[in-house]
Amino acid sequence: MGIAYSLLPDSTGVAVDWSQASKIGMSLLVSPAFGFTLTIGLMFIIRVLTKGRPDSDDLFKEPKKNTPPPRWIRGILLLTCTGVSFFHGQNDGQKGVGLIMLVLIGIVPGFFALDARLKSSDVNPPLQKIEAVISTIQVSPLSAVDSVKLTNSKRMVGELQTKFGVVKDVTSIPRAERFEVRKDILLIDRNMRDLLKKDEVRLSGVDRSTLTGALKELRKTTDYAPFGVVAMISLSLGLGTMIGWKRIVKTIGEKIGKQHLTYAQGASAELVATITIGLSTQYALPVSTTHVLSSGIAGSMVASKGIKNLQADTVRNILLAWLLTLPVVMVLSGSLFLLFRNIF
Numbered sequence: 364m365g366i367a368y369s370l371l372p373d374s375t376g377v378a379v380d381w382s383q384a385s386k387i388g389m390s391l392l393v394s395p396a397f398g399f400t401l402t403i404g405l406m407f408i409i410r411v412l413t414k415g416r417p418d419s420d421d422l423f424k425e426p427k428k429n430t431p432p433p434r435w436i437r438g439i440l441l442l443t444c445t446g447v448s449f450f451h452g453q454n455d456g457q458k459g460v461g462l463i464m465l466v467l468i469g470i471v472p473g474f475f476a477l478d479a480r481l482k483s484s485d486v487n488p489p490l491q492k493i494e495a496v497i498s499t500i501q502v503s504p505l506s507a508v509d510s511v512k513l514t515n516s517k518r519m520v521g522e523l524q525t526k527f528g529v530v531k532d533v534t535s536i537p538r539a540e541r542f543e544v545r546k547d548i549l550l551i552d553r554n555m556r557d558l559l560k561k562d563e564v565r566l567s568g569v570d571r572s573t574l575t576g577a578l579k580e581l582r583k584t585t586d587y588a589p590f591g592v593v594a595m596i597s598l599s600l601g602l603g604t605m606i607g608w609k610r611i612v613k614t615i616g617e618k619i620g621k622q623h624l625t626y627a628q629g630a631s632a633e634l635v636a637t638i639t640i641g642l643s644t645q646y647a648l649p650v651s652t653t654h655v656l657s658s659g660i661a662g663s664m665v666a667s668k669g670i671k672n673l674q675a676d677t678v679r680n681i682l683l684a685w686l687l688t689l690p691v692v693m694v695l696s697g698s699l700f701l702l703f704r705n706i707f
Contacts, residue, residue: 390648395658402662405631422627446637451652459596473538476545478587482532492577504563512554519547620664632659
């Protein structure tokens with residue numbers, strides 16, 4: 364959608380932050396490879412640590428039908444499955460919340476462009492810190508483009524200080540003006556982060572830290588989600604998992620490898636998925652839970668009997684789905700955006 368907007372004649376500039384897009388792309392590419400490799404290593408560790416236990420063979424054999432696993436194995440499976448569920452909800456929940464907020468801001472910006480819970484006393488301090496730091500940046504060493512960024516940022520910071528100086532909270536700002544305030548805050552943040560990467564910007568470590576922290580505080584005005592949106596996404600994820608789990612479970616558990624999933628394979632893949640998704644969530648990187656878990660299962664199958672233990676048709680179909688999803692979604696979303704823009 365961002366690319367489609369950039370192609371419009373009246374577009375004001377590039378609508379895609381390619382630095383963030385590259386991080387997302389890299390995360391989606393690296394996480395399955397990480398899950399595949401780490402699961403192979405974990406399977407080896409489990410085999411070494413459980414060697415000699417009288418019930419260790421149960422870990423590496425196909426589970427007996429209608430027979431519950433030993434208690435200690437059940438405990439491990441409960442912990443790993445719970446971890447995957449928790450971090451899956453965190454990671455996919457953020458994506459859903461972000462998409463819903465994007466729609467709401469686009470349709471009714473007067474209500475959702477800014478966090479209405481904030482007071483002027485929450486916004487003015489970071490604005491003052493930003494003004495104090497950027498006023499010390501010398502313009503002469505900067506390129507023409509960077510000089511414009513700095514000048515515009517100073518102007519927008521001053522305008523925001525004036526605006527928040529005469530209102531007591533965000534709700535006091537007229538709804539028609541809230542989207543412009545949001546745009547100014549996002550532009551200030553982007554301009555300053557771009558300038559901080561330039562060698563020509565000579566700031567001390569303390570000033571850089573102060574500016575980065577103040578920008579983060581200021582972004583709380585725009586980076587938020589109402590409780591209702593979070594609750595709706597949580598409910599949707601829960602219901603979707605309850606309804607659609609069976610086909611995915613059968614594919615992951617029975618169709619990736621030529622053997623039925625063993626307890627050791629399931630626990631290894633789940634633990635690796637928990638670690639991978641948890642780290643990605645911590646660093647605000649979106650990953651596909653299904654991609655990571657499928658890669659982990661594939662790694663566990665290879666660790667057991669080598670690459671010949673994989674079902675080639677299933678693996679090929681999964682890889683094709685991974686490769687086609689991104690370009691297909693990009694083309695569809697861009698086309699629908701241009702279609703709706705022309706209609707309305």
